[in-house]
């Protein structure tokens with residue numbers, strides 16, 4: 001095995017193509033898929049030694065680690081500026097590990113209210129059962145964070161860009177407040193992507209991704225990753241993952257590795273499409289609201305400029321006429337596919353109130369700012385002019 005890991009001097013786009021590559025004796029150009037559960041030991045003594053202490057390039061069992069998965073972890077860590085990473089079977093497995101591994105009964109968690117539904121399940125249903133106290137706050141309100149973090153807490157959790165309102169959390173300020181409360185800061189950076197936002201540089205301790213979204217970027221595999229200090233990954237996440245089993249498959253890791261090679265190009269092109277569509281839709285008569293973090297009238301435009309390189313690949317509309325108006329719009333679209341995924345090369349569209357957030361009460365949806373006319377759009381790689389034509393024509397049907 002030839003180790004092709006690179007020195008730290010290269011830029012992100014270079015690392016995205018090369019970092020972490022481990023070549024076998026065959027000298028393959030493209031990363032190999034080591035589709036193997038186990039690894040052989042040349043002798044009984046070698047097996048004993050490996051179980052006693054695992055060397056750099058040694059593996060025991062794919063639940064613990066695998067060369068293809070390790071390539072992905074090292075490449076993700078290099079791109080994020082993290083010391084280490086652990087890949088998981090899905091984004092939710094990453095959230096589950098990052099939240100559950102460090103918490104004990106009696107610990108207190110402060111989290112933003114606008115969370116992915118499954119994240120709320122882990123906090124409010126699962127962890128609460130084991131005696132973890134959870135307080136939810138309005139993520140966009142620094143005063144609410146300050147009040148909640150005036151008492152000690154063990155962990156703070158939020159999405160850097162909330163779904164589907166695209167509200168931002170002030171990562172630097174909340175991390176500072178969390179430090180004062182003694183809390184570990186865990187950020188779900190899935191919507192913003194590591195291309196446009198760097199939570200670790202702003203003071204966060206742990207970053208997680210659903211790699212299912214922009215990292216794969218072509219709608220094929222589930223995956224997740226936890227990125228943090230070596231101490232946290234090896235001390236907390238590795239034992240939890242080894243012994244609970246939601247490890248990433250080598251095949252999925254390979255798909256994600258190839259995804260990383262083009263992540264920067266894709267995210268920037270998709271974000272440029274979102275910017276073009278936002279520009280074309282400004283002041284549109286069929287829209288009650290147009291939300292894109294890069295717009296000058298975005299309520300947190302200053303914060304967006306400070307902590308994101310660009311407004312991102314996601315755009316949310318509030319179509320006039322409520323649910324009926326939104327449904328007419330969705331059904332009239334030809335290029336945008338109705339689905340609940342995001343971050344794909346194909347442009348995708350979701351009606352949150354009746355799908356991803358269907359289970360919430362009207363009052364809960366209203367508290368999160370999710371209106372009946374709200375439509376979440378994930379911009380793909382198609383021609384910007386075609387996307388604008390499709391959306392403006394479909395709005396004509398409203």
Ligand SMILES: *Cc1c(COP(=O)(O)O)cnc(C)c1O
Nearest residue numbers: 090091092116188190210212223
């Ligand atoms: C999709 C998503 C998840 C869950 O990821 P899966 O890969 O579907 O398990 C978590 N957080 C955010 C923000 C997501 O968009």
